[in-house]
Amino acid sequence: MVNRILIRIKVVQMLYSYLLTRSEFKIDAAPETTSKDKKYAYAVYLDLLFLTLQLSGIRFKRHNGSQSPKLDIDRLISKNRVGKALFDNDTVKAIILRGGATVEEFDPVLQQLADQILKSVAYRDYKKIKSPTLADDVRFWLTVVNTIIAKDQQVVELLRQNDSFTIAGFNAGVKQFSDTLTSYQDSRMTYVNAGRELKVSLDKAYELYFSLFVLMMEITREQALRLDSAKTKFLATHEDLNPNTRFIDNRFIARLENNEQLKSYLEEHPVTWADDPSLIKSLLDRILESEIYQNYMDAAADDYTADCEFWRNVMRTIILPSDDLAETLETKSIFWNDDIPIMGTFVLKTIKQFAASPDADVNFLPQYKDGEDEDFGPDLFRYAVENRETYRSYIDRFINASQWDPERLAFMDIVVMIAAIAELINYPAIPVPVTMNEYIEIANSYSTARSGQFINGILFSIVRYLNEEGIISKN
Numbered sequence: 001m002v003n004r005i006l007i008r009i010k011v012v013q014m015l016y017s018y019l020l021t022r023s024e025f026k027i028d029a030a031p032e033t034t035s036k037d038k039k040y041a042y043a044v045y046l047d048l049l050f051l052t053l054q055l056s057g058i059r060f061k062r063h064n065g066s067q068s069p070k071l072d073i074d075r076l077i078s079k080n081r082v083g084k085a086l087f088d089n090d091t092v093k094a095i096i097l098r099g100g101a102t103v104e105e106f107d108p109v110l111q112q113l114a115d116q117i118l119k120s121v122a123y124r125d126y127k128k129i130k131s132p133t134l135a136d137d138v139r140f141w142l143t144v145v146n147t148i149i150a151k152d153q154q155v156v157e158l159l160r161q162n163d164s165f166t167i168a169g170f171n172a173g174v175k176q177f178s179d180t181l182t183s184y185q186d187s188r189m190t191y192v193n194a195g196r197e198l199k200v201s202l203d204k205a206y207e208l209y210f211s212l213f214v215l216m217m218e219i220t221r222e223q224a225l226r227l228d229s230a231k232t233k234f235l236a237t238h239e240d241l242n243p244n245t246r247f248i249d250n251r252f253i254a255r256l257e258n259n260e261q262l263k264s265y266l267e268e269h270p271v272t273w274a275d276d277p278s279l280i281k282s283l284l285d286r287i288l289e290s291e292i293y294q295n296y297m298d299a300a301a302d303d304y305t306a307d308c309e310f311w312r313n314v315m316r317t318i319i320l321p322s323d324d325l326a327e328t329l330e331t332k333s334i335f336w337n338d339d340i341p342i343m344g345t346f347v348l349k350t351i352k353q354f355a356a357s358p359d360a361d362v363n364f365l366p367q368y369k370d371g372e373d374e375d376f377g378p379d380l381f382r383y384a385v386e387n388r389e390t391y392r393s394y395i396d397r398f399i400n401a402s403q404w405d406p407e408r409l410a411f412m413d414i415v416v417m418i419a420a421i422a423e424l425i426n427y428p429a430i431p432v433p434v435t436m437n438e439y440i441e442i443a444n445s446y447s448t449a450r451s452g453q454f455i456n457g458i459l460f461s462i463v464r465y466l467n468e469e470g471i472i473s474k475n
Contacts, residue, residue, distance in 0.1 A: 001346055003342070003373070004373065005342060006205060006339065010202055010335075012419050012439075014198045019418075027092060037172060041170070045173045046095070048174065048177040049177065051106060052141060055083075055110065055117065056078060058084070062103065069110060072114065088389065108154075109154045109155060208329075215280075216253060216256065223288075226284075247297065251304045261363060283322060293314075296310045312351045315348060320340065346365055379426070380419065380422055380427075384422040392418065394465065395458060398458050420459055425472055428472065439459070
């Protein structure tokens with residue numbers, strides 16, 4: 001019921017938010033100061049960054065053109081996520097490219113340090129962990145740097161050869177490095193939180209589905225209260241004393257009130273419009289003034305099917321397009337205004353199912369069609385995040401630099417295309433036209449006026465390239 005159209009929208013929204021605020025490593029910039037200690041601290045900071053890279057088994061080209069040495073590194077350490085994430089950082093890459101990785105003087109002690117790490121208690125404890133978490137990875141390297149690398153006499157002697165060496169600068173550099181590792185753990189928690197937020201947003205969409213049925217019941221109750229109140233007026237009319245109760249006796253609403261599945265959902269997820277009396281009254285007034293209401297109340301036909309059709313028409317033409325409803329939804333959940341078009345469609349579909357089954361129990365739509373749909377959102381988000389650099393390289397490959405500056409593209413366009421590429425590559429059963437059409441629609445709704453046409457052209461070229469390279473096999 002939470003279909004893939006909505007899931008794709010949610011993934012794009014969460015991906016946009018995550019990538020906009022993500023900073024895998026908060027690599028410090030060189031200090032703009034004449035302070036000897038601060039300048040030296042930054043030099044130590046960079047040395048520790050590149051020592052960590054090398055001790056993680058990562059090789060790179062240094063400023064003199066030489067390749068960092070190949071070390072005998074334990075496989076468990078090479079699998080640790082910290083080294084790879086550090087190497088993938090754009091700032092670190094830029095430092096390497098401009099020749100800032102000047103750590104050749106440590107080459108004689110690198111293998112010795114690697115051996116010390118393998119003999120350490122920190123490593124033995126790390127090795128006991130069956131499935132190390134990110135926190136375990138970060139904690140391991142924080143311990144290694146602070147108790148092995150920064151304490152090694154040969155390393156300290158090499159650092160002392162710098163004319164700017166000071167104890168204060170050295171200690172500050174070690175702390176600076178430790179803060180960078182901690183910031184990585186914090187930013188990875190942002191990734192975890194984004195994944196959780198995606199699930200919450202999809203759960204809230206399903207809550208909106210049930211909330212719209214509760215809204216119909218609340219409107220009916222409000223009208224029942226009005227009719228009861230009218231009977232006690234000082235000058236009650238004959239109509240007040242003997243009102244037409246067809247609206248409040250609507251058999252579809254009665255079935256909602258007695259539906260066990262709805263009751264069960266509301267017990268676990270209390271949904272109420274009690275805090276929105278003005279919305280209930282506003283919607284009821286609009287219904288009572290409508291031609292739909294007048295025709296319904298005056299119609300000779302009085303059956304269950306007509307009761308269902310009445311509420312289907314009211315929902316479709318009065319409630320769902322209501323500006324008052326949109327404003328209220330915005331205060332209730334940040335997700336709901338985006339969800340209302342799709343959830344409204346499913347509400348209309350459900351009312352139709354009720355109408356077709358006057359004598360049988362009707363089940364509300366399940367949150368997901370199946371387990372594959374339930375996993376689709378979290379998996380798609382993960383594919384997009386973990387492979388974003390590769391997918392971005394595909395995008396950049398086909399951008400006409402004479403017409404488009406890659407650095408000035410709408411960020412939402414980039415996010416939409418990354419999500420689309422993740423789907424193209426990782427879901428071979430989904431036809432290419434389905435994927436392209438869905439993401440073009442998302443771009444048209446959430447990005448610029450030219451986005452759909454632009455994204456269509458880029459994705460078309462990427463699909464052709466992916467097929468030529470054997471990365472996908474579908475058209």
